[in-house]
Amino acid sequence: MKLPILYSFRRCPYAMRSRLAILKAGIKVELREVVLREKPLEMLRLSPKGTVPVLLLPDGTVIEESYDIMTWALGSSASSLKEHDLIKLCDLNFKNWLDQYKYPNKFNNYNRDFVLENAGIYLNLLENNLEKNKFLFGNIRGFADIGIAPFIRQFAHVDINWFLNSDWPNLIAWYQDFVEWKSFKSIMVKHPKWAHGQPMVIFP
Ligand SMILES: N[C@@H](CCC(=O)N[C@@H](CS)C(=O)NCC(=O)O)C(=O)O
Structure with a gap:
């Protein structure tokens, strides 16, 4: 089964809120840890604005704002x-x-x-x-x-x-x-920088 792919950076607060929402929702994604000064081309092609987090869904949809990733994961946005x-x-x-x-x-x-x-x-x-x-x-x-x-x-x-x-x-x-x-604590576990050929990291 194809998983959504999350381009993330461990210490970014926008990425943290997205990982927390994904974890809370019980969804699994492939996590690609990004180094901000060397953003992967794969991510920039999806989202040229070049910020993390970026989520690619299996149907090709790209979600490139952390608030929208939270909303996608939790099924609804802020309740009030x-x-x-x-x-x-x-x-x-x-x-x-x-x-x-x-x-x-x-x-x-x-x-x-x-x-x-x-x-x-x-x-x-x-x-x-x-x-x-x-x-x-x-x-x-x-x-x-x-x-x-x-x-x-x-x-x-x-x-x-x-x-x-x-x-x-x-x-x-x-x-x-x-x-x-x-x-x-669990969303802050360290992962190596993503690169082609590295073993896939499944989050959470
Ligand atoms: N509005 C965006 C902001 C994301 C953002 O600014 N992320 C920072 C990292 S915390 C980033 O990727 N900056 C690009 C850079 O430093 O090159 C969101 O909510 O997802």
Whole structure:
């Protein structure tokens, strides 16, 4: 049986959310681990924009946005507009502040306090939701948790001590629960770079 093929990069938060959704859905795919500076031609032919993740379905359909891969895997997209909006706000706004925070020398636009103040607007939103429930939209880990947590992990890891001492107790607990989650650990297992002729890696 032909499996869908997922071009992925272990440390990419967009790829992480896609792998988590695929794992949660109980779907099997062929995993092709990509090195971003040497993207395989096979992937670029499918998706010339050159970002991971990219999913190729056996019928030839290409899904090249992580949100759409999540939706494909989980059978439905965010169950409420609020959930959808929170993910989109992550991708369209928070991610920019995260990049500024993570790579200050690359952007060099704003000082750290200003960047943190802006990133904090989004983190406060998450904190407010998590004050009410263990997860972002209730007491079970849902679409938004999977979609957003990889980005918060990246944020936390820029300066983990600062994050763990920050004023977001519920966000910290949610982050810690995420990184300890066995599904998260399993999607972070290392795989060699994909190349023709290598044994096929089936995920999960
Ligand atoms: N909107 C895309 C964004 C994906 C994205 O930007 N992925 C990054 C890696 S985390 C990438 O492939 N960047 C290309 C590069 O660095 O060459 C999605 O949601 O899938």
